[in-house]
Amino acid sequence: xxxxxxxxxxxGMLLFVLACGLSITLGLMNFINLAxxxxxxxxxxxxxxxxxxxxxxxxxxxxxxxIATAFLGAILERTLYVHLYGKSHLDQVLFSIGLVFMAMSxxxxxxxxxxxxxxxxxxxxxxxxxxxxxxGVYRLFVIGICLLLAVALQLVLSKTRFGSQLRxxxxxxxxxxxxxxxxxxxxxxxxxxxxxxxxxxxxxxAEILGLDPGFPVKFMIYFLVVISVGGTTTxxxxxxxxxxxxxxxxxxxxxxxxxGSFIIYTIMVLVLIWRPQGLFGRAxxx
Amino acid sequence: xPQFLSMIWPGRATSRGKLADAARWHPLxxxxxxxxxxxxxxxxxxxxxxxxxxxxxxFALSLDLILGYAGIVSLGHAAFFGLGAYxxxxxxxxxxxxxILGLLAAGAGAGLLGLLSSFLVLRGTDLTKLMVTLGVAxxxxxxxxxxxAITGGADGLTGVTMGPVLGLxxxxxxxxxxxxxxxxxxxxxxxxxxxxxxxxxxxxxRAIKGNSLRTSAMGVPTNLRLVTxxxxxxxxxxxxxxLLAQTTQFVxxxxxxFHRSADVLLVLVLGGSGLLWGAIIGAVxxxxxxxxxAAITPQYxxxxxxxxxxxxxxxxxxxxxxxxGMLRDRLRGLGGRA
Numbered sequence: 001x002x003x004x005x006x007x008x009x010x011x012g013m014l015l016f017v018l019a020c021g022l023s024i025t026l027g028l029m030n031f032i033n034l035a036x037x038x039x040x041x042x043x044x045x046x047x048x049x050x051x052x053x054x055x056x057x058x059x060x061x062x063x064x065x066x067i068a069t070a071f072l073g074a075i076l077e078r079t080l081y082v083h084l085y086g087k088s089h090l091d092q093v094l095f096s097i098g099l100v101f102m103a104m105s106x107x108x109x110x111x112x113x114x115x116x117x118x119x120x121x122x123x124x125x126x127x128x129x130x131x132x133x134x135x136g137v138y139r140l141f142v143i144g145i146c147l148l149l150a151v152a153l154q155l156v157l158s159k160t161r162f163g164s165q166l167r168x169x170x171x172x173x174x175x176x177x178x179x180x181x182x183x184x185x186x187x188x189x190x191x192x193x194x195x196x197x198x199x200x201x202x203x204x205x206a207e208i209l210g211l212d213p214g215f216p217v218k219f220m221i222y223f224l225v226v227i228s229v230g231g232t233t234t235x236x237x238x239x240x241x242x243x244x245x246x247x248x249x250x251x252x253x254x255x256x257x258x259x260g261s262f263i264i265y266t267i268m269v270l271v272l273i274w275r276p277q278g279l280f281g282r283a284x285x286x
Numbered sequence: 287x288p289q290f291l292s293m294i295w296p297g298r299a300t301s302r303g304k305l306a307d308a309a310r311w312h313p314l315x316x317x318x319x320x321x322x323x324x325x326x327x328x329x330x331x332x333x334x335x336x337x338x339x340x341x342x343x344x345f346a347l348s349l350d351l352i353l354g355y356a357g358i359v360s361l362g363h364a365a366f367f368g369l370g371a372y373x374x375x376x377x378x379x380x381x382x383x384x385x386i387l388g389l390l391a392a393g394a395g396a397g398l399l400g401l402l403s404s405f406l407v408l409r410g411t412d413l414t415k416l417m418v419t420l421g422v423a424x425x426x427x428x429x430x431x432x433x434x435a436i437t438g439g440a441d442g443l444t445g446v447t448m449g450p451v452l453g454l455x456x457x458x459x460x461x462x463x464x465x466x467x468x469x470x471x472x473x474x475x476x477x478x479x480x481x482x483x484x485x486x487x488x489x490x491x492r493a494i495k496g497n498s499l500r501t502s503a504m505g506v507p508t509n510l511r512l513v514t515x516x517x518x519x520x521x522x523x524x525x526x527x528x529l530l531a532q533t534t535q536f537v538x539x540x541x542x543x544f545h546r547s548a549d550v551l552l553v554l555v556l557g558g559s560g561l562l563w564g565a566i567i568g569a570v571x572x573x574x575x576x577x578x579x580a581a582i583t584p585q586y587x588x589x590x591x592x593x594x595x596x597x598x599x600x601x602x603x604x605x606x607x608x609x610x611g612m613l614r615d616r617l618r619g620l621g622g623r624a
Contacts, residue, residue: 084600094595105588
């Protein structure tokens with residue numbers, strides 16, 4: 001029972017790292033980016049290539065995955081995404097679905113359609129016994145990293161100058177611009193950073209979530225559930241939502257494998273009917 | 287042209303006159319349907335493909351009603367298509383194999399789901415709409431997967447046998463009955479949709495799409511109108527799904543897949559949304575493109591579909607019909623100067 005709770009927690013933390021970049025994009029520019037999962041997939045596949053072809057250590061792959069996808073995100077933001085900020089949501093949805101299709105086929109072409117496996121370093125394998133609960137070392141490692149990231153993100157957002165500029169831009173981009181804040185630059189940086197986080201999540205999740213060309217579509221729904229249940233105005237909302245989702249998903253699949261994922265979608269639809277702004281989001285004018 | 291006329295005959299400027307003008311048949315439209323019928327004899331070897339085109343066109347037409355005319359963004363329109371397909375398939379499997387009755391049942395079932403889910407969909411922002419439509423489609427897919435005793439699950443629903451259409455026309459392996467059947471259904475429903483969008487109801491939908499706050503201030507029952515069109519569109523999609531099940535005599539989980547919802551969006555923007563012909567032209571273009579790409583790169587055709595989506599959004603507004611309209615205006619401009 002407790003093991004399931006723990007695994008669910010680890011799963012939820014992973015979802016948070018994967019999804020929080022999307023929450024910022026959606027909250028800041030009101031941009032619906034369904035291609036977020038493609039960045040996570042890029043991070044995962046980079047790890048597979050680095051580890052299995054070049055024998056790079058897993059620990060080096062973590063920062064590499066972050067930097068490479070952040071860079072990719074920055075390039076795509078400057079060249080493609082920037083044209084779509086003012087466009088309708090329909091256009092944004094179509095555009096990002098197009099990107100997802102391209103990414104999936106490209107991965108299929110270069111890497112093949114099969115599930116990719118990575119071998120974790122010895123120090124992260126096995127299980128330990130903690131207070132009578134059997135815990136996978138790797139899951140503990142994932143939780144540690146994700147918690148650190150969550151705390152760091154919260155600190156950056158609430159304590160630094162960049163964080164307050166970002167929050168100002170979220171609340172009202174026009175006034176923020178008027179006050180001399182370079183909203184475009186902030187958005188580029190945030191987009192790149194969010195993509196990087198997705199990439200890092202992809203590296204961490206390659207072992208837990210599995211990695212194949214269908215990844216962006218398979219997990220897109222999870223990211224969107226996190227965002228829509230948690231709301232886009234704070235980081236705490238998506239954080240709590242992803243933990244809830246992680247535990248509910250793992251427990252549901254364990255206890256009721258027949259209707260496991262059915263529960264999640266139903267909960268999401270119910271929450272959205274009850275509170276269209278998300279459980280923890282506050283109502284905005286938009 | 288209508289403006290020019292209204293200056294000479296002020297009577298033409300009445301709203302009724304404008305509606306009648308917009309609803310007038312263009313010779314090209316009649317030509318299209320004649321050609322579509324003639325293809326039955328002109329292309330006897332490609333009737334299965336033509337049948338799929340007709341079904342896809344009906345599905346896109348249904349999305350056009352809510353997206354193009356009412357401005358409701360949906361990522362889960364396959365829910366209604368899939369439900370219709372399963373209803374028609376299951377009815378035929380369990381002995382009730384009259385095609386027309388099956389189609390009516392498929393349309394009614396999907397319409398009911400549309401009516402029920404419209405109250406969920408019409409709340410909240412675009413993002414909420416996307417999520418709820420996507421969620422409804424996913425829930426249905428999960429249900430179809432889990433209740434495999436009824437639906438056949440991942441193996442698909444087999445054993446669908448159809449009786450003759452109207453008791454007269456047996457389905458054959460070349461697909462000539464199938465194509466004629468799908469084309470007739472498409473034609474009838476196209477006429478209904480045409481009537482609908484050129485009625486005051488259709489104009490009201492466009493006004494709601496433009497600014498729902500103003501229309502409700504003008505006294506239009508905004509929500510009721512949206513619920514109505516959502517239900518109608520759902521029934522259309524259900525009938526399209528039913529056609530697929532009946533003419534291919536097989537239903538798989540694929541009918542509820544996310545890809546189907548995304549593909550139909552592409553069909554619509556490819557042809558031009560907000561125009562009934564956009565759905566049909568889009569379906570023709572999409573299927574031909576698919577057929578061609580799948581022959582060149584069987585596994586990776588999706589890449590080019592994705593690229594088409596990106597390109598349409600970045601460069602082409604209004605799809606193929608928008609492009610055609612622009613060309614026509616250019617040519618007219620040239621003609622006027624010469």
